[in-house]
Amino acid sequence: MTAAEDSEKKRSRGRNETEEERADRMWVELIQEVRVAQMGVQILFGFLLTVVFTPTYRGLSDTDQTIYIVTVVLGAAATGALISPVSLHRLVSGRRIKPQAVNWASRMTLVGLVLLLATTTASLLLILRVATHDPYVPYLVTGVLVWYLVCWFGIPMWTRFRHTSR
Template identity: 70%
Template sequence: MDTANSKGRDNDRRETESERADRRWAELIQEVRVAQTGVQILFGFLLTVVFTPRFAELNDTDRTIYVVTVILGSTATGALIGPVSFHRIVAGRRIKPHAVVWASRLTLAGLILLLGTLTAALLLVLRVATDNTVVPWLVAGVVGWYLLCWFVLPAWARYKHTSVD
């Protein structure tokens, strides 16, 4: 929790520490719901690939990319479901502000793992679909887009609109 930058803004809301933790928890869980759904659908599809006839035709490199993709998808799923489990285990212990911090960290880790999953999945699909030398460049462009949308623009907005007290 970024107490130095958030105290002034949160105090403007006239919230108690408990109210602030409740609000942050509700916001975080809503954000996690969006990411969880996407990663779980993607992971489900990834699990079925190995059972298709085409899988046997993949070369060693593509099989390795597939295995890495499944592992990344599995770890992303774990990290994005983690906040729910975390909350359930610590509920009633009066440590919600700390739980929010840890759940936020798990969510960020899940988003980074999701980025890896999407990158590896896109690489595999484009390699199999096109067998073209521009695939790494296409994947790099999409990853750049993800980085811009998920991390660069939010970081820029945070920097640009954070008042220094």
């Protein structure tokens, strides 16, 4: 048997677990993923909350202040979405609906990641506009946004498409 055949055979078997066991495993994996994203969004959001209290904020143009406000709102929304799996788990724990809870928590985590992407992009735009005042800032930010899209969504979706058994 070749390595490819062996790999295909293992892939076709899958895991031998009940729906509840699968939900338990997926919950643990999801919570580990959320911990990473939560740390990033909480640090970024905490930083954003302090900016308004600095002397530099008063000197920002109306456009930059608008970008800041949008960024803070995005950060708040991302924080809420990424913390929501914890609340969901706490409120439905013991109700025998873990598979459904995992599904909803997964969706909220994906929403949180999209909001974190928007928050990070808007933060970068604001910082580079204030730091450089150069016309190339939107191009730089667009390049970073494309990089995030490739890393966070493109490669995972390609991997999912490429390696999921049909």
